[in-house]
Amino acid sequence: MSRSNLEVVKKVLQEESELSFVLQDSEKKLYKRTEKGIAPMMVLLETGEKPFAGGVIADKVVGKAAAFLAVYGGATALYAGIISTPALEVLRSFGVDCEYDKEVPFIENRTKTGGCPMEKAVWEVTSAEEAYGILKKKVSK
Template sequence: MFGKDDLLTDAQLHELLKDNGYTLAVLKGDQVVFHSQERGLKPLYQLYRQQPELLRDSVIADKVTGKAAAVLAVLGGAKEVYSDLISEHAFQVLKFGGVKTRYRGKAPYIINRTKTGMCPMETLVMDAASPEEGAARLIEFFEGLKEKQNGTEKNERH
């Protein structure tokens, strides 16, 4: 795909996302090992939970990176994150987690899809004291969502 010894430029990573309609791409060396066109955190979360080895020592190209995605990148062992748009909170998590970070634009926070406030995933992990605490919140959220979708949510009334 790219030259073996080439460090992918910001422009190349941006074009990889744009030209293929990807919202997320994970690269190992010069090969894309995972990609998604799905919006939101779910694809990265599923990768973190189901195929974490793909994140270790990877380059993550992400269209929009909030703090929740940064938490997963740090704990997944990514070596680098490129983002078209990153939140200041995500940038700080990646910086302190030792993950090289490149971006086209930075915002104070990621807004929700209706543009009425902060992204709910960013809100969920905003005050987490550590990436581990943030990941625990994300796991609880997604597992609860899965239970609701499967109709297995426990009825609290007896």
């Protein structure tokens, strides 16, 4: 995937303010989602088609949970408006090209009273497969 593909999804995310997530798959098909958190990634991963494989992602906020989902799905590059340091470490350790606007120590929960529960759920995890399993159970509750 070229840097130009990453620019495409980044531009779509920035221009269409209602979007939270944009994916361009390996065949250049665009997937646009508006759900919050990791929901857009989980929805696409649950189709079983592996739409991330060879694709590029643009997401407004990427914590460690979302980073593991990008890796699990086979994304090659990712842009984040805001990214946590642990998410950046995951993406770099798995060779996912990454671009972002702002790095933060952790992702806050929606009420700004602590850390994101999804990021916390995989804080100590090192495997994308294990993270996906944990997140799938957490989302289904």
